[in-house]
Every structure is written in C-alpha cells, then in structure tokens.
Amino acid sequence: MSPINIRLANLFRVGIGPSSSHTVGPMRAAAAFRQGLLDAGHTRGHITVDLKGSLGSTGRGHHSDLATMAGLMGWAPDSCDPAAVLALRETLAADPCLTAMLDGIDIRLEPDDVNFLRARDTRDEQLPHPNTVTFHLRRGDEVVAAETWCSIGGGFIRRPEEVADGDGAGKPRPVPHPFGDAASLLERAQEMGGTVGQVVLANERALSHDDGAAATTHLDLVWDTFNECIDTGLAGRGVLPGGLGVQRRAPELLAQVHRGDVDLGYAPIARAQAYAFAVQEQNAAGGRVVTAPTNGAAGIVPAVLVQSAQQHGFSRVEIHDALATAAAIAMLVKTHASISGAEVGCQGEVGTATSMAAAALCQLLGGTPGQVTTAAEIGMEHNLGLTCDPIKGLVQAPCIERNAMGVAKAVSAAQLALHSVVQEVVSLDRVIRVMKRTGEDMREEYKETSEGGLAVNHPEC
Structure with a gap:
C-alpha cells in the first residue's frame, strides 16, 4: 500500500465561499487554464466555459460562474477580494477583457459565455467526474485551445487522466512514518x-x-x-x-x-x-x-x-x-x-x-x-x-x-x-x-x- 502524501496546506485551504468543489476548485482550474494560455503565447481570442454535471446543476447557487471568471482574471481563492468576485458579472459586462494589464494580449470573456449544463444536459456524455469544467479559447469559429478540469472536492483539481488514474498526486515520496490506512x-x-x-x-x-x-x-x-x-x-x-x-x-x-x-x-x-x-x-x-x-x-x-x-x-x-x-x-x-x-x-x-x-x-x-x-x-x-x-x-x-x-x-x-x-x-x-x-x-x-x-x-x- 502506497503511503499517503497529501500535504496539510492542500487539505486545509483558505478560500472564499460558498463551496470548495464548486467555487474554490473552478477558480483554481480557471487560473490554471489562463496561465497555460499565457505560457503557450496565445495573445488574443475569446473564452467560453462549460460547467458540467453538478457544477452545471448547482453552480448558480454556488457562484461557480463568478469563481470561474475570477480564476480567468488571474485571481486566487486565498487572496482575492470577495466583494470584487461578487461584482464580476457587472465588471466583465462593462469590459470583458481578462488581460487588460498585460501588454499586447487581448483575451476576453463575456459573462454569458459561462454556460451551465445541468446533469440532464450531459447524460449522454461520460464525464470523468461529476464536477467537470471545460474551457475553450476561440478565434471566430475556430477553437485554438481547450482544456478540461475536474473539481474533486475540498478545492482539489485534477485533469481527467489524473482522475482516471486515482488521486493524481504524483509518485509517493518516502516519509519516516508511512501509513496508507x-x-x-x-x-x-x-x-x-x-x-x-x-x-x-x-x-x-x-x-x-x-x-x-x-x-x-x-x-x-x-x-x-x-x-x-x-x-x-x-x-x-x-x-x-x-x-x-x-x-x-x-x-x-x-x-x-x-x-x-x-x-x-x-x-x-x-x-x-x-x-x-x-x-x-x-x-x-x-x-x-x-x-x-x-x-x-x-x-x-x-x-x-x-x-x-x-x-x-x-x-x-x-x-x-x-x-x-x-x-x-x-x-x-x-x-x-x-x-x-x-x-x-x-x-x-x-x-x-x-x-x-x-x-x-x-x-x-x-x-x-x-x-x-x-x-x-x-x-x-x-x-x-x-x-x-x-x-x-x-x-x-x-x-x-x-x-x-x-x-x-x-x-x-x-x-x-x-x-x-x-x-x-x-x-x-x-x-x-x-x-x-x-x-x-x-x-x-x-x-x-x-x-x-x-x-x-x-x-x-
């Protein structure tokens, strides 16, 4: 049995409400997608988001759309301003640019491009996890980048292949007092x-x-x-x-x-x-x-x-x-x-x-x-x-x-x-x-x- 290597800082996360799996997790996934776009050199386009399964069914009450917008702005759950998160729909409606402070980069998100797909809307799709979110960067009708993340509870996020493989936490490291159960x-x-x-x-x-x-x-x-x-x-x-x-x-x-x-x-x-x-x-x-x-x-x-x-x-x-x-x-x-x-x-x-x-x-x-x-x-x-x-x-x-x-x-x-x-x-x-x-x-x-x-x-x- 492999030793458990989950870290205290990953388990006890400081973040905003109302949900770790529906707010904190989607915010972290969105921030990861944003950073991936910047690292890959994408400079323009508009983003659409599909909140699926439970994220789509209960995401409105959990502020999953606002959390996703916040992550795409580059904000983090432990340091963001909760009031600013709650105002993001109005903020982005007035100016949908997610990268206003980054020279030469114009990536945008309209608030209504965050879509809630209820559980019944995805019954024909085999979701890797009940809390699944998919991001697309589009230029016109072309999808130039796409990524799917799963929010697996407690603010933890995993890619679909990591969910299929288990916890996805990486190779266990040796510890002096290993325990697995x-x-x-x-x-x-x-x-x-x-x-x-x-x-x-x-x-x-x-x-x-x-x-x-x-x-x-x-x-x-x-x-x-x-x-x-x-x-x-x-x-x-x-x-x-x-x-x-x-x-x-x-x-x-x-x-x-x-x-x-x-x-x-x-x-x-x-x-x-x-x-x-x-x-x-x-x-x-x-x-x-x-x-x-x-x-x-x-x-x-x-x-x-x-x-x-x-x-x-x-x-x-x-x-x-x-x-x-x-x-x-x-x-x-x-x-x-x-x-x-x-x-x-x-x-x-x-x-x-x-x-x-x-x-x-x-x-x-x-x-x-x-x-x-x-x-x-x-x-x-x-x-x-x-x-x-x-x-x-x-x-x-x-x-x-x-x-x-x-x-x-x-x-x-x-x-x-x-x-x-x-x-x-x-x-x-x-x-x-x-x-x-x-x-x-x-x-x-x-x-x-x-x-x-x-x-x-x-x-x-």
Whole structure:
C-alpha cells in the first residue's frame, strides 16, 4: 500500500465561499487554464466555459460562474477580494477583457459565455467526474485551445487522466512514518509513542525543505482564520443572500448562551454550534473560510476546536497536533473514498468533518491513538447515507444547520470513544470503505444535483 502524501496546506485551504468543489476548485482550474494560455503565447481570442454535471446543476447557487471568471482574471481563492468576485458579472459586462494589464494580449470573456449544463444536459456524455469544467479559447469559429478540469472536492483539481488514474498526486515520496490506512496510521503512532497528529507532522517535516516551518506557519494561518471567521460571523446580522430568506442565527444563539437562557449542560455545545453557524453563514455569504475538509462542512472542525480551546486553554502546539489529527482522518477518507458531495453525498463532507472533529477533540482531551480512531469511526458511522440536496443549490439549507448538528455528533463521538469499555465492532477503515460504497449506490439526485430530496420538496420556499 502506497503511503499517503497529501500535504496539510492542500487539505486545509483558505478560500472564499460558498463551496470548495464548486467555487474554490473552478477558480483554481480557471487560473490554471489562463496561465497555460499565457505560457503557450496565445495573445488574443475569446473564452467560453462549460460547467458540467453538478457544477452545471448547482453552480448558480454556488457562484461557480463568478469563481470561474475570477480564476480567468488571474485571481486566487486565498487572496482575492470577495466583494470584487461578487461584482464580476457587472465588471466583465462593462469590459470583458481578462488581460487588460498585460501588454499586447487581448483575451476576453463575456459573462454569458459561462454556460451551465445541468446533469440532464450531459447524460449522454461520460464525464470523468461529476464536477467537470471545460474551457475553450476561440478565434471566430475556430477553437485554438481547450482544456478540461475536474473539481474533486475540498478545492482539489485534477485533469481527467489524473482522475482516471486515482488521486493524481504524483509518485509517493518516502516519509519516516508511512501509513496508507487507519490501521497502519495507528501502528505508526504506537511505534513512535506519540499521537496521530505527531505522525502527520513528522511526515510533513520530511516532505518539506524547511523542517516543517511552512507547515507551522500554515497551521497558524488556519487557526487564525478559524477564529477570524467565527468573530466576523458572530458580528453579522440580517438575511443571507440567495433568495431563501435564511436568517443569520449565530449571534442570537451565542447571546442566549451568555444570558443563561440555555440549559447548563447544553451550553458548551450550544456555544460551539453558534460558532458553526457563524462560519457557515460567512461561507454562504461568500466570505473567507478554511476547507475542513470542504467549504460545505467548514463549520464543524473550527467550532469544536475553538470552543474546546476556550474552555480548556490548549496551547498552540496542542492545537497544531489536533489539526494534524483532523487532517489525518481527511487524508484517509480522501484516499479511500471521497470528500466530494457530488460523488458520495454529504456523508463525504459533513460526515468527514464530523469524523475529523471527533478525532481531534478526543486527542485534545487525552485520548489514546486507538480512542482517537474510534472517535473518528463513530463520527463517520452515524452520518452514513447522508444526502447532499441543497435547496436552490445554495449552501444554506440544510447545510448550515447540518454543520451545527455535526458539532453535537462530533462531541458525542469523542466522549463515547473516551469512555467506552468495550472493543469497537466496526473499524475506521471499514466504515470509510462502506461510505464509499454507499455513495456509489446513492442515486444521482441525492448527490449535489438539486434534483432530489429537500432540493425539490420545499413548496413553502
């Protein structure tokens, strides 16, 4: 079994909402296509874009067109101005030049040349992935350059041939503590007498050229972004954009906690759920969040860890260890199943995030590596079969509240693992394999197409 070489910076990506697979991924793919055109010496023409499969079905609500335009402008998810992205349709309608600041280059894009092809429009086409985007550079009726990319979840992008070959991450590199599944991860932690997170951090240091300094800096950025996103979300008021009339709930829930209006035993979870609401409400508004492992499930890990850190006063070193533990779980799921709602439903997003948060919290509370993997298994097991059916393609209902429920499940899973006195029946490796099979068996209507479930049974909306 090949060792997993997924890097922390690729797993925890800072980007804009509302979706990692439908916003961050298409933006990165578009930027790659733009750079390829410039590298190849193309100086003029106009671009057309076809968003296919789930990107076409739910892309309007996910701002996939705006993200694609932003990438073709050369903008990046972690540094772009979210307000400028939201205004791009008007900006390009006034001046469709994508290369205005580049001398001698005139490549253009009209906003209406980004086409949404719903799942039903591509049923006769064998897509390499449910989230597929194709770019064309045209001069008149001639196509002079074309490229297809797949957004495979969590902001990761791959070319079609890489998707067919697997993860497409390249040849595995040697690491001091190689693991390819949960069983070998647990063995490595026990061999080194450390935590699951320490295994990941040791491998990260070996994969870097700076003894892990960049990883430390990135984890600091992740933690700071978690906190900033929570603070910004808690300061937000009013109705979220998109037409569903979803009211921001984070500030009022936290206010109820502060007033003592919630049961004392529920208060810590309520506080964490307020944090999850805050993050997801920012995500829904197109704000900056961290994929953990996706934007659609971005509220669970920060909510659980920030609340726990406030309650127990964990150090930055302990937080980094916990983040690496959460990352280990996501690495396993991404390698052996999927973190894409378009591939396996929301069990791959909220299910994975719940599993990540449960493992990280269990470790912070003193759990052994065996208890940590048990917590992760419980978190995933009780999200099996969870569908991805966002109403109007918006990452709002049921997504925001689903993150809050994930918080409660993660806390419960961590506590059950810490206090269990019997051997687990289902291993983490097995539940990940079952999740993948469940996703394969799930009808396409329930995998981010807005053609089934809550997405079509909402007459009151």
